[in-house]
Amino acid sequence: xxxxxxxxxxxxxxxxxxxxxxxxxLGLDVxxxxxxxxxxxxxxxxxxxxxxxxxxxxxxxxxxxxxDLTGSxxxxxxxxxxxxxxxxxxxxxxYVLERKVFDRALVDQCARAxxxxxxxxxxxxxxxxxGVVCGIYAMYLGEEYEIRSKIVIGADGMESxxxxxxxxxxxxxxxxxxxxxxxxxxxxxIDPQFCDFYxxxxxxPAGYLWVFPxxxxxxxxxxxxxxxxxxxxxxxxYLDKFMRDVYPEGRIIxxxxxxVPVSGPIEKTVSDGLILVGDAARQSDPITGGGIINAMExxxxxxxxxxxxxxxxxxxxxxxxxxxxxxxxxxxxEIEYSLVVKETFIKFTDxxxxxxxxSLSNVNFYSLSLKDLLYALFKANKKxxxxxxGLFRDVVNNNFEFKYKKxxxx
Amino acid sequence: MxxxxxxxxxxxxxxxxxxxxxxxxxxxxxxxEANDCCTSCGLCAKICPVGAxxxxx
Numbered sequence: 001x002x003x004x005x006x007x008x009x010x011x012x013x014x015x016x017x018x019x020x021x022x023x024x025x026l027g028l029d030v031x032x033x034x035x036x037x038x039x040x041x042x043x044x045x046x047x048x049x050x051x052x053x054x055x056x057x058x059x060x061x062x063x064x065x066x067x068d069l070t071g072s073x074x075x076x077x078x079x080x081x082x083x084x085x086x087x088x089x090x091x092x093x094x095y096v097l098e099r100k101v102f103d104r105a106l107v108d109q110c111a112r113a114x115x116x117x118x119x120x121x122x123x124x125x126x127x128x129x130x131g132v133v134c135g136i137y138a139m140y141l142g143e144e145y146e147i148r149s150k151i152v153i154g155a156d157g158m159e160s161x162x163x164x165x166x167x168x169x170x171x172x173x174x175x176x177x178x179x180x181x182x183x184x185x186x187x188x189x190i191d192p193q194f195c196d197f198y199x200x201x202x203x204x205p206a207g208y209l210w211v212f213p214x215x216x217x218x219x220x221x222x223x224x225x226x227x228x229x230x231x232x233x234x235x236x237x238y239l240d241k242f243m244r245d246v247y248p249e250g251r252i253i254x255x256x257x258x259x260v261p262v263s264g265p266i267e268k269t270v271s272d273g274l275i276l277v278g279d280a281a282r283q284s285d286p287i288t289g290g291g292i293i294n295a296m297e298x299x300x301x302x303x304x305x306x307x308x309x310x311x312x313x314x315x316x317x318x319x320x321x322x323x324x325x326x327x328x329x330x331x332x333x334e335i336e337y338s339l340v341v342k343e344t345f346i347k348f349t350d351x352x353x354x355x356x357x358x359s360l361s362n363v364n365f366y367s368l369s370l371k372d373l374l375y376a377l378f379k380a381n382k383k384x385x386x387x388x389x390g391l392f393r394d395v396v397n398n399n400f401e402f403k404y405k406k407x408x409x410x
Numbered sequence: 411m412x413x414x415x416x417x418x419x420x421x422x423x424x425x426x427x428x429x430x431x432x433x434x435x436x437x438x439x440x441x442x443e444a445n446d447c448c449t450s451c452g453l454c455a456k457i458c459p460v461g462a463x464x465x466x467x
Binding site for chain 1 (some may be wrong): 421422423424427430433437438439440450453456458459467
């Protein structure tokens, strides 16, 4: 480890890895640190990702794709099923990844692009001079280091500290976080090409339960509930009940716990010498909880802005604000829309959810686009979805393209 | 500070760290550390997906 770099990236998840890779390719001297011993492990993710935009960052590889999905099914509390097929979503549904391999492949790319990578290296604070971030304090194998850089990118995930150290309030309220438990379950009968979502206040209050296939007879089965609903009954209790009721023969071979930010965009994601990306910037989708694609998009933008800033020799907020502008006008716009939908959705009773699902029972999905589906849903449930009228208007008028988010659900 | 983290139950997901308003918690590899900034607000205990945290207010 040197004493000075152009850029230090804190966190080796998808956001950090893509930022480091792009920055290295743009000629910056980059250090990527990851506090854990292994990249990608332990997993804290349901591992589903839309195909859209993934190949902008990495070529799909069978080594980290467990399932290639052709559609999804949504179950309302009374069991009404809404099926969304591949045809409906334009042939782009999703993959279920093997994150341990996927994350490692991303970091491998960034190392090959020239970035220095250090695992088991934890940032313990920021070096600040007159309010400007100029590097990090780090611990590697129990030894403390002071490492300077022109810019720091905080990609330290949901439990991010980097933003807080720089005075950006990233703390989440329980209403801003889905608290999740997932089991990798084997010995079960599932459709390996479909992912299933279960809704309802008895199943997952203000959240959802998912079954994402990971090949034949194996799936990630997990539940996320809104933090404010957690207490007497926790995420693990809801999941255990579902397992008893639906998959009593299932055998659990891995347990994954996690928290997913669903707060929507935070007030600022840059300060002098600092950029936040991914979960650290609360860029996950408030509806689906999906964060991988958004983190990678943000990481790429952050790298480009950082490279420009370094070329200019100006690392102030004024210059780095270009990052704010760019991510808020693309992924940020979609996150804001999703936040409006989430705020409406968490108020729905089980009766409302059943009503929504039943209103789609006579709709032929194979002939519909996503835009038409949303419009059909709104037309049949105007009163229920009145709060979303602005969003539907934009969708119908084609002002809003589901470019990134389409069926993203990790 | 009266926070008790059952490290045998904890799945080191860091959800508690994300909600801690005073930044008192930190996830270090497979354990959570609490420092003296803890105000015993109890949000960490509420958010924990498995109930591994106990806070006496």
